[in-house]
Amino acid sequence: xxxxxxxxxxxxxxxxxxxxxxxxxxxxxxxxxxxxxxxxxxxxxxxxxxxxxxxxxxxxxxxxxxxxxxxxxx
Amino acid sequence: xxxxxxxxxxxxxxxxxxxxxxxxxxxxxxxxxxxxxxxxxxxxxxxxxxxxxxxxxxxxxxxxxxxxxxxxxxxxxxxxxxxxxxxxxxxxxxxxxxxxxxxxxxxxxxxxxxxxxxxxxxxxxxxxxxxxxxxxxxxxxxxx
Numbered sequence: 001x002x003x004x005x006x007x008x009x010x011x012x013x014x015x016x017x018x019x020x021x022x023x024x025x026x027x028x029x030x031x032x033x034x035x036x037x038x039x040x041x042x043x044x045x046x047x048x049x050x051x052x053x054x055x056x057x058x059x060x061x062x063x064x065x066x067x068x069x070x071x072x073x074x
Numbered sequence: 075x076x077x078x079x080x081x082x083x084x085x086x087x088x089x090x091x092x093x094x095x096x097x098x099x100x101x102x103x104x105x106x107x108x109x110x111x112x113x114x115x116x117x118x119x120x121x122x123x124x125x126x127x128x129x130x131x132x133x134x135x136x137x138x139x140x141x142x143x144x145x146x147x148x149x150x151x152x153x154x155x156x157x158x159x160x161x162x163x164x165x166x167x168x169x170x171x172x173x174x175x176x177x178x179x180x181x182x183x184x185x186x187x188x189x190x191x192x193x194x195x196x197x198x199x200x201x202x203x204x205x206x207x208x209x210x211x212x213x214x215x216x217x218x
Contacts, residue, residue: 038105045101045168046108048161051154054119062126062143070136 100177104168107184111160118157121196122150156191163187 040046125146133139167180 039101045172046105046112047168048108048111048157048164049115050161051115051119051157054116055122055154058119058123058126061123062130065127065130066136066139069130070139 097171097177100167100181101171104164104171107164107188108168111157111164115157118150118153118195122146125149153191153194156187156194159187160184160191 126143129142129146130139133142163180163184163186166175167177167184169175170177170180
């Protein structure tokens with residue numbers, strides 16, 4: 001029966017999709033949790049660093065760019 | 075499907091109990107969140123800087139350039155606010171893990187802050203999928 005065949009193909013395709021999903025998504029996740037995530041050298045959990053120093057440098061570089069294009073008094 | 079996996083992983087991380095295994099898993103996840111955020115921040119800064127550089131290049135005079143830069147900074151301000159909230163939440167989670175506190179509440183606070191940031195991020199910024207899955211269950215709800 002064509003319809004049954006189509007359903008079988010759909011279910012196989014769905015199964016393949018699910019397997020691919022597991023391979024591409026869950027496996028790296030588990031791998032990450034097993035292998036990665038070591039504490040820092042002092043044994044502390046790593047913290048999210050402040051972005052402020054990078055943003056301050058960005059603004060300083062904008063100022064330099066402005067001065068180069070328009071002059072310091074521009 | 076992906077949401078189910080994310081839910082599963084999140085549940086495993088958060089509610090698997092208070093045994094050493096569960097805490098170890100959360101510690102690893104907390105480290106990974108920090109590593110991912112610390113890797114993404116320079117990418118975000120570069121993206122903002124490029125926008126500012128373009129604004130300067132396109133401006134006719136310094137005043138116009140400064141006005142454009144202010145607009146760029148205003149556009150990015152919510153992202154940096156969300157990033158700071160994420161940093162605070164991750165610090166609270168890490169502290170709870172190190173000193174013994176309410177890790178479930180800390181994880182939820184982190185998830186909420188991460189999801190806010192994720193929605194705001196420019197499309198070109200790609201987060202490590204595993205990390206976003208651990209933290210953000212409401213990917214579909216968040217619209218990204």
